[in-house]
Amino acid sequence: MARYKVGDEVVVTRVPGQVASWLYEDKRGVIQAIHEGQPYPNDVQLRSGGALCFTDDELMPATESNPGRRLLNETKGLAIGIDPYKAQEVMKASSPPNSSKSAVKHPPHYTSHPSGIECIEITKHMNFPLGNAIKYLWRADFKGSAIEDLEKAKTYIDIEITRRREAA
Secondary structure, three states, X not given: OOOOOOOOEEEEOOOOOOHHHHHOOOOEEEEEEEOOOOOOOEEEEEXXXXXXXXXXXXXXXXXXXXXXXXXXXXXXXXXXXOOHHHHHHHHHHHOOOOOHHHHHHOOHHXXXXXXXXXXXXXXXXXXXXXXXXXXXXXOOOOOOOHHHHHHHHHHHHHHHHHHXXXXX
């Protein structure tokens, strides 16, 4: 028995090992067809354009989605002139309270970028100084003092410049 039916509004959720769910995480769409017995039975027409098939585990009913994340996705991020601290408060208020486990694995200041991508997904492919510089740039408007985070990023960039000069 299919979990969804044609016409259901759904949101794509991340499933480890499923690239499509990672790329389309938090995208909204409508079930256009159900292909029983297929590995990806749910044919979803995405609001952002295009259609793709997903497993039941890669989808959730749209009513269960995070409204703060959904708003950022639908508006393509923060508009110029929006106070990022106020936006962060709106996002926090719309999200369930963080457990200590999520505060370690998915801290709010790492997951609040309007793209929805976690900083670690980018920085894990870099060396330590470059990764740290990106980390501080990434969260500059979402945690504490933006100037302090920008200064820290600059320090790590200087470390990387020195390292590369010495290696040349």
